[in-house]
Amino acid sequence: MVKIDYKKCxxxxxxxxxxxxxxxxxxxxxxxIDEKKCNNCKLCTIVCPLNALEGE
Known part of the structure; x- marks a missing residue:
């Protein structure tokens, strides 16, 4: 699951x-992030310019 670092976001x-x-x-x-909808593709972690998203 993708987690958000709100300090970086x-x-x-x-x-x-x-x-x-x-x-x-x-x-x-x-x-x-709606965990039920997320398929853990991690595209969001790639596009985040501040590296605020991290996939497990």
Whole structure:
């Protein structure tokens, strides 16, 4: 599962745009990952410019 380091996150939304399963949402100023929808492809970890996302 992908985890977010909120201390690093700049809330740019790059991860939201790349998620094919629509599992990542930017709600106000918080990135939220729906673990039920996430297929752990880790595309979000690749596109994050601040390396705030990490896959297990």
């Amino acid at each position: 700049g809330y740019c939304g790059a991860c939201v745009g790349v998620c094919e399963k629509l599992a990542i949402n930017l709600i106000e100023h918080i990135i939220v």
